[in-house]
Amino acid sequence: xxxxxxxxxxxxxxxxxxxxxxxxxxxxxxxxxxxxxxxxxxxxxxxxxxxxxxxxxxxxxxxxxxxxxxxxxxxxxxxxxxxxxxxx
Amino acid sequence: xxxxxxxxxxxxxxxxxxxxxxxxxxxxxxxxxxxxxxxxxxxxxxxxxxxxxxxxxxxxxxxxxxxxxxxxxxxxxxxxxxxxxxxxxxxxxxxxxxxxxxxxxxxxxxxxxxxxxxxxxxxxxxxxxxxxxxxxxxxxxxxxxxxxxxxxxxxxxxxxxxxxxxxxxxxxxxxxxxxxxxxxxxxxxxxxxxxxxx
Ligand SMILES: [Zn+2]
Numbered sequence: 172x173x174x175x176x177x178x179x180x181x182x183x184x185x186x187x188x189x190x191x192x193x194x195x196x197x198x199x200x201x202x203x204x205x206x207x208x209x210x211x212x213x214x215x216x217x218x219x220x221x222x223x224x225x226x227x228x229x230x231x232x233x234x235x236x237x238x239x240x241x242x243x244x245x246x247x248x249x250x251x252x253x254x255x256x257x258x259x
Numbered sequence: 260x261x262x263x264x265x266x267x268x269x270x271x272x273x274x275x276x277x278x279x280x281x282x283x284x285x286x287x288x289x290x291x292x293x294x295x296x297x298x299x300x301x302x303x304x305x306x307x308x309x310x311x312x313x314x315x316x317x318x319x320x321x322x323x324x325x326x327x328x329x330x331x332x333x334x335x336x337x338x339x340x341x342x343x344x345x346x347x348x349x350x351x352x353x354x355x356x357x358x359x360x361x362x363x364x365x366x367x368x369x370x371x372x373x374x375x376x377x378x379x380x381x382x383x384x385x386x387x388x389x390x391x392x393x394x395x396x397x398x399x400x401x402x403x404x405x406x407x408x409x410x411x412x413x414x415x416x417x418x419x420x421x422x423x424x425x426x427x428x429x430x431x432x433x434x435x436x437x438x439x440x441x442x443x444x445x446x447x448x449x450x451x452x453x454x455x456x457x
Contacts, residue, residue: 176291176402220292221337221417221437231294231372238441240454245441 176219177226180212186223186237190246193256201252204232211254277341278448284340289402292436296371296422300406305390306425307356310363317355322390322407325350330389332412334419335448347410349391352383363428367435368409371422376435377444378411378418380428387413390423415446415453 180196187195196212207229214225214234222238227250236247248254277283300319307315317325330347366378382388391410392399399405404421411418417437438444443452451457 176289176295215294217292219288220290221442222292222440224292226293233293233373236440238437240441243441247440 177215177217180210180214180216180225182216182218183211183214183223183225183235183237186239190237190244193259195254195256197257199255200234201255202227202230202232202234203250203252205230206252278335279451280453281335281339281341281448284342287342287345287403288336288338288340290336290338290417291402291421292374293372295401297401298371298406298422298424303406304424305355305407307359308425308427309359309361310428310430311360313360315359319406322350322392325354328389330391330410330412332410334412334416337415337417337442337446337448337453341448345412346395347389347391348393349389349407349410351386352388352390353386355390356384359428361428363430365429365432367427367429367433368418368420368423369425369427370420371424374420374422374436376409376418376420377433377438378409378414379432379445382411382414383426387411413447415443415448417442418446 184196198211199208200211201208204227207227209228213228215228217224222236224233225235226232227234232250234250238245303319305317327348327350331344333341333343334345335341364380366380366383368376388411390407392407394403407423409420409423434444441455443455443457446452
């Protein structure tokens with residue numbers, strides 16, 4: 172059965188723009204699970220959930236989680252070895 | 260005069276009380292934090308690991324051989340929908356844990372696909388939780404957690420781990436997938452324990 176319950180990394184742009192001054196969708200992300208590097212826009216983003224979850228397109232490991240609460244936001248970046256962002 | 264905000268009391272609708280901040284839905288929204296695992300019953304296994312490391316195992320045939328119960332319960336999702344009188348079939352955790360030697364107070368449920376959620380042992384026993392494998396008279400769909408999911412309907416529904424594959428018992432409380440990202444460690448919908456600190 173095909174999986175169509177995720178969006179691409181651009182779906183994370185709105186939430187991430189609240190947290191970061193740079194556009195992360197063009198950043199290069201390295202997965203801490205499998206070591207794959209990919210453009211963040213290629214991540215699989217799950218939004219029909221209590222928070223937003225971006226997963227590695229290679230191994231499905233969690234790259235990043237964002238939980239927006241009434242007064243603050245939890246950002247979990249444990250799944251990323253690094254994010255490489257171009258200097259402006 | 261009422262001095263309590265209506266948001267902090269149960270709302271009555273047609274004689275049915277909903278937990279605070281919830282609305283009624285008739286469909287069954289699918290929430291997923293990852294791809295849907297497709298586990299065939301013949302490849303399914305459920306384990307309970309005690310705090311001493313002893314592992315108890317059930318395959319699908321062993322689960323089917325246990326006495327099953329018909330369950331009718333209201334369910335409450337932290338994303339604010341509630342669904343009333345949902346019907347399930349499954350095996351009580353009282354049955355599954357009956358022969359497990361343990362004095363553990365805490366349980367971590369683990370799922371196929373890597374999801375985890377923590378539940379106190381006291382909330383799994385005494386007719387409060389099940390391993391459910393039918394919903395509304397049909398085998399449980401993968402998108403709703405089939406072939407089998409944990410069902411703990413008195414807590415927010417993220418505690419009812421879809422695609423459950425095991426319980427790890429512990430003397431100490433660890434936090435699961437959403438509980439480590441700002442959600443409440445217990446999640447009582449009637450106390451509106453959505454977020455850590457509520
Ligand atoms: Zn990966």
